[in-house]
Each structure stands twice: as structure tokens, then as C-alpha cells.
Amino acid sequence: MKKIGVILLTLAILLSACGKAATTDHSARSENKEQGHAGHESSESAADTEGIQAVFKLSPDPVQAKQETEMTIQILDKNGKSVDDFDLNHEKKMHLILVSQDLAYYKHLHPTYQGKGLFTIRAALPAGGNYKLFADFKPSGLAQIVKSYVIKAGGEAAPSKALQPDSKLTATVNGMEISLAVDHLMAGMDLDLTYTFKDAATKAPITNLQPYLGAVGHVVILDEKADQYLHVHPVDEKSAGPEAKFKTSFPKSGIYKIWGEFQRDGQVITVPFVVKVP
Ligand SMILES: [Cu+2]
Known part of the structure; x- marks a missing residue:
């Protein structure tokens, strides 16, 4: 004690x-060791969400710091078909968390749902370096899912501290x-x-x-x-x-x-x- x-x-x-x-x-939980790929789920109800994929795309790619970047997240089922219906979770269909690798920078975003499993949002990264996105969503009838993606932004890096x-x-x-x-x-x-x-x-x-x-x-x-x-x-x-x-x-x-x-x-x-x- x-x-x-x-x-x-x-x-x-x-x-x-x-x-x-x-x-x-x-609680939604994501344990993701892979870098730069849509994550693999480890939640209790993993069986329910087996095969759901999140395909992240950035434009322009590679990303440049301080430049507006369009981020799109396409949600697909295990057959590569779009997942179309999502439940509102705390008033939103998707919560998107953006953090710098040293966790100094944090942003909580809500992408716009365009239909057919496609979410989009525009954001600018404050400095060069690595960032991670966490997309938190719940396809209708399935458990809550978290998928992550690593962004490498060009440009001058902010001093990183432990x-x-x-x-x-x-x-x-x-x-x-x-x-x-x-x-x-x-x-x-x-x-x-x-x-x-x-x-x-x-x-x-x-x-x-x-x-x-x-x-x-x-x-x-x-x-x-x-x-x-x-x-x-x-x-x-x-x-x-x-x-x-x-x-x-x-x-x-x-x-x-x-x-x-x-x-x-x-x-x-x-x-x-x-x-x-x-
Ligand atoms: Cu949110």
C-alpha cells in the first residue's frame, strides 16, 4: 500500500x-503491435468483429506537417464489402483519436460519415514525426471496434520528451x-x-x-x-x-x-x- x-x-x-x-x-480496447496497418482486435467479443477491416488513406501521401491532410477510413467486412450501418456511440458513428508518438499532441476528432462505410476528415499535423490514429466505431449488430494506423509526417519534428x-x-x-x-x-x-x-x-x-x-x-x-x-x-x-x-x-x-x-x-x-x- x-x-x-x-x-x-x-x-x-x-x-x-x-x-x-x-x-x-x-471500454473499448485495442492492442496493436503492427505499425502502419489496420489493427487486429483483442476485445472480449473478438469473434463478433472478426474480419472487419479499416483501410486508412491519407491525401496527400506522404503527409507534410502543417498542411491540411484529408484522412479517409473505409470500413470493410471480411469479404471486402463495405460495412454500411453503424450505431451511434456517444452521439457519433466514429471517434478518431490522433496522437503524436510521444503522446504530447492529442486530438479527438469526429469524421463525417459519407455512407458505404466511408468516413472522412481533414486535419493538419503540427510538426513532423510519427503519429497514430485510433478509429473507434461500432458496426450495427457488432461489438465496438478500435483500429489504428501510423502516420509519418514530413517536416521539422517537435522536440520529443519522455x-x-x-x-x-x-x-x-x-x-x-x-x-x-x-x-x-x-x-x-x-x-x-x-x-x-x-x-x-x-x-x-x-x-x-x-x-x-x-x-x-x-x-x-x-x-x-x-x-x-x-x-x-x-x-x-x-x-x-x-x-x-x-x-x-x-x-x-x-x-x-x-x-x-x-x-x-x-x-x-x-x-x-x-x-x-x-
Ligand atoms: Cu469522440
């Missing part, structure tokens, strides 16, 4: 005792003091991530968070190599603060970056924390 105690806040324990919402775990675990999981963003408590930081175990929101100046609890994509917040987690992708949804989606609680499980020990996305006063904020999972 020594190290764990640092992160453990009694608050998390109090909260877990009074959870009233359904505790369905909506991922360092945060010594304290508190940050101030847009006048809010946001703290993250993890009940027991340990690999392979279900655990609670609890965000607490206070007014940075008065320390008063914040209770007017707004729904963002139909929930109090969204959490995306990647390991330092960006092999393990976890998209986590809240336990109590309707919460407006001062707490937002999520359930997840870190697949193995290592360093992970956790981005929490929330909305207040019409503004979406992203708060990142880096943790070391023993």
Missing part, C-alpha cells in the same frame, strides 16, 4: 460506496482545479478513476459540468508506446460534478497517459495526466 497510498484518496472509496448508476463497462509520471494528479484548467484519484493503481484489475472539480479560486465544488457527447465526460487512455488504447465512459453519465467517475482496467504494468475531456460553459477542456501502473 505504500506507493499506492499516494494516489489513493479516501474520496474514491466514499464514492464507490454510493454509485447509483449502472456500472456497464464500455513520458514522466505526474507527481500529483491535479491540474488547473479554465479556472477549474481538477484532481484525479485512482482507487488502486494496479495492472489487470478493475479500478475506478474519479475526477473531482473545484473552482480554482474559491475551492467551491463545481456542479455545472455540461454533458459532452451525451455524458459528463470521456476518458481516453494510451500506454507509452500507444499500443494499448482504452476508451472509457463514465459510470454515472448524468453527473454534472463535482465528481465524474469512470471504470477501467490497465492491461499491464507500465506508464499510461490519461486524457479526460469535459465541458463547462460551452467549452470543451482536455486534462491529461500520466501515471505509472505497477
Whole structure:
């Protein structure tokens, strides 16, 4: 309990005792060792999604930093036929996460569905170097799927720094003091991530968070190599603060970056924390 105690806040324990919402775990997970190819699934319901492919195309290709790039993602079934119907998942048919290799740059995008399994979006990469895309979607009748793709962008690279675990999981963003408590930081175990929101100046609890994509917040987690992708949804989606609680499980020990996305006063904020999972 020594190290764990640092992160453990009694608050998390109090909260877990009074959870009233359904505790369905909506985590989607991708373990992808291959570089530059559509990923292979390893979710519990892999059989359901067997053979579903995501074909990523970039234009122009090769990609140049700071230049608008069109990204297209074509979803095909195992016979190469387009998958046409997708369920809305948190108000969107596809969530697309774009990160730089060192995880310093993070963007959460929502491509436009053009029909016949084709999603498109335009984006510009901030600097040269490697990036990874994670497309998170749910074909109707199938389980949620995550496919990834590596982008190599030409141009001057940003200085890359190694991922360092945060010594304290508190940050101030847009006048809010946001703290993250993890009940027991340990690999392979279900655990609670609890965000607490206070007014940075008065320390008063914040209770007017707004729904963002139909929930109090969204959490995306990647390991330092960006092999393990976890998209986590809240336990109590309707919460407006001062707490937002999520359930997840870190697949193995290592360093992970956790981005929490929330909305207040019409503004979406992203708060990142880096943790070391023993
Ligand atoms: Cu999204």
C-alpha cells in the first residue's frame, strides 16, 4: 500500500460506496503491435468483429506537417464489402483519436460519415514525426471496434520528451482545479478513476459540468508506446460534478497517459495526466 497510498484518496472509496448508476463497462480496447496497418482486435467479443477491416488513406501521401491532410477510413467486412450501418456511440458513428508518438499532441476528432462505410476528415499535423490514429466505431449488430494506423509526417519534428509520471494528479484548467484519484493503481484489475472539480479560486465544488457527447465526460487512455488504447465512459453519465467517475482496467504494468475531456460553459477542456501502473 505504500506507493499506492499516494494516489489513493479516501474520496474514491466514499464514492464507490454510493454509485447509483449502472456500472456497464464500455471500454473499448485495442492492442496493436503492427505499425502502419489496420489493427487486429483483442476485445472480449473478438469473434463478433472478426474480419472487419479499416483501410486508412491519407491525401496527400506522404503527409507534410502543417498542411491540411484529408484522412479517409473505409470500413470493410471480411469479404471486402463495405460495412454500411453503424450505431451511434456517444452521439457519433466514429471517434478518431490522433496522437503524436510521444503522446504530447492529442486530438479527438469526429469524421463525417459519407455512407458505404466511408468516413472522412481533414486535419493538419503540427510538426513532423510519427503519429497514430485510433478509429473507434461500432458496426450495427457488432461489438465496438478500435483500429489504428501510423502516420509519418514530413517536416521539422517537435522536440520529443519522455513520458514522466505526474507527481500529483491535479491540474488547473479554465479556472477549474481538477484532481484525479485512482482507487488502486494496479495492472489487470478493475479500478475506478474519479475526477473531482473545484473552482480554482474559491475551492467551491463545481456542479455545472455540461454533458459532452451525451455524458459528463470521456476518458481516453494510451500506454507509452500507444499500443494499448482504452476508451472509457463514465459510470454515472448524468453527473454534472463535482465528481465524474469512470471504470477501467490497465492491461499491464507500465506508464499510461490519461486524457479526460469535459465541458463547462460551452467549452470543451482536455486534462491529461500520466501515471505509472505497477
Ligand atoms: Cu469522440
